[in-house]
Amino acid sequence: xxxxIEPITGRYAHIDIMxxxxxxxxxxxxxxxxLICLHTAGAHSSQFRHLMSDEAITNRYRVIAFDLPWHxxxxxxxxxxxxxxxxxADFYAAATIAFADALELDRPVVMGCSMGGRxxxxxxxEHGQKxxxxxxxxxxxxxSPWWDNSWLDNDVFARGDFCAALVSGLxxxxxxxxxxxxxLWHYHQSGSDVFKxxxxxxxxxxxxxxxxxxxxxxxxxxxxxxxxxxxxCTPADTERTAKTIPxxxxxxxxxxxxxxxxxxxxxxxxxxxxxxxQIARMSD
Amino acid sequence: xxxxLVVKARRNPNLQRLGRNCTAEFVIGIDDxxxxxxxxxxxxxxxxxxxxxxxxxxxxxxxxxxxxxxFCKPKPAPGFNDVFAMTxxxxxxxxxxxxxxxxxxxxxxxxxxLLRKDA
Numbered sequence: 452x453x454x455x456i457e458p459i460t461g462r463y464a465h466i467d468i469m470x471x472x473x474x475x476x477x478x479x480x481x482x483x484x485x486l487i488c489l490h491t492a493g494a495h496s497s498q499f500r501h502l503m504s505d506e507a508i509t510n511r512y513r514v515i516a517f518d519l520p521w522h523x524x525x526x527x528x529x530x531x532x533x534x535x536x537x538x539x540a541d542f543y544a545a546a547t548i549a550f551a552d553a554l555e556l557d558r559p560v561v562m563g564c565s566m567g568g569r570x571x572x573x574x575x576x577e578h579g580q581k582x583x584x585x586x587x588x589x590x591x592x593x594x595s596p597w598w599d600n601s602w603l604d605n606d607v608f609a610r611g612d613f614c615a616a617l618v619s620g621l622x623x624x625x626x627x628x629x630x631x632x633x634x635l636w637h638y639h640q641s642g643s644d645v646f647k648x649x650x651x652x653x654x655x656x657x658x659x660x661x662x663x664x665x666x667x668x669x670x671x672x673x674x675x676x677x678x679x680x681x682x683x684c685t686p687a688d689t690e691r692t693a694k695t696i697p698x699x700x701x702x703x704x705x706x707x708x709x710x711x712x713x714x715x716x717x718x719x720x721x722x723x724x725x726x727x728x729q730i731a732r733m734s735d
Numbered sequence: 736x737x738x739x740l741v742v743k744a745r746r747n748p749n750l751q752r753l754g755r756n757c758t759a760e761f762v763i764g765i766d767d768x769x770x771x772x773x774x775x776x777x778x779x780x781x782x783x784x785x786x787x788x789x790x791x792x793x794x795x796x797x798x799x800x801x802x803x804x805x806f807c808k809p810k811p812a813p814g815f816n817d818v819f820a821m822t823x824x825x826x827x828x829x830x831x832x833x834x835x836x837x838x839x840x841x842x843x844x845x846x847x848x849l850l851r852k853d854a
Contacts (some may be wrong), residue, residue: 605837
């Protein structure tokens with residue numbers, strides 16, 4: 452029996468982001484409309500592996516996921532050992548735009564989860580001409596903290612096992628244990644204090660409530676898709692956010708948690724395929 | 736709800752490995768009843784029934800019985816599937832020294848998971 456090899460390829464690109472050159476790892480599969488995928492805080496691009504192995508998607512979308520600097524197999528900047536990592540909204544947006552420009556992607560769809568789901572609100576407003584659509588998975592337009600910021604002073608945030616345990620309940624009990632635990636393993640793999648650094652964006656530097664009204668839906672339609680088990684970005688957060696963005700569509704995913712693409716790929720495709728169909732029709 | 740917790744925990748060597756550096760006492764509150772869970776080096780040594788007069792403990796997780804009943808289902812409803820889901824939606828309260836809870840977070844969450852009927 453032939454060995455099972457996935458259709459995913461991974462490479463490295465050297466990309467300038469806000470004056471620094473970063474060695475960025477990215478994975479991709481498929482051909483067609485580019486679909487850039489943004490991983491969650493403290494995780495990496497493997498969260499999107501199931502989309503990259505789904506022919507119903509890759510036969511018309513070029514699915515591309517990159518690891519943010521400090522995450523996965525992307526490097527931190529030279530000199531990282533003498534600095535504290537703190538993700539800002541400006542850097543996160545600049546990194547995503549720089550990646551799309553470096554790969555010369557023609558009006559990609561951008562899809563982000565959790566902190567990535569929040570960023571797409573800003574991207575749709577600031578760069579609506581650059582993206583043909585924005586999909587926020589578990590995304591809202593402002594922080595809605597479910598734990599106290601003082602916890603961040605605790606050294607446990609340097610530990611991957613802690614970060615995994617912190618977010619473990621965000622996965623739905625209906626999702627297969629294998630994929631829930633694979634999702635948590637990504638948190639175990641994180642560099643120390645990276646999740647904490649991402650929290651600077653997620654909890655402090657991502658007030659985008661004023662951005663929504665300025666989104667031009669004829670340029671970049673926004674889809675917000677949230678699992679009913681998500682208490683980090685609740686269905687109510689998502690529906691409230693969608694109401695502030697012209698033309699935005701809120702989709703609440705039954706029995707789903709905070710990591711739809713990686714915790715329950717079979718169920719997620721039932722929700723994402725119609726959205727990708729709709730975007731393909733808009734692009735025709 | 737807490738019946739059999741000591742036995743279930745003893746049958747779980749991975750739980751004891753996770754908590755090998757944990758010695759603590761915490762409280763599970765069900766309505767007005769408070770139960771002290773005594774942990775010694777990852778072993779659930781005792782579950783003590785109140786009432787107590789100022790017995791020390793590190794932290795407490797308290798919730799109405801109805802909330803715990805939903806939490807204990809194999810597939811709880813949204814808002815009840817995790818201690819943080821419950822605190823987030825106001826179905827439960829975490830109080831006291833949360834640092835102890837966070838230091839051994841996976842261990843304590845796995846103890847709570849043993850309360851589930853299918854555990």
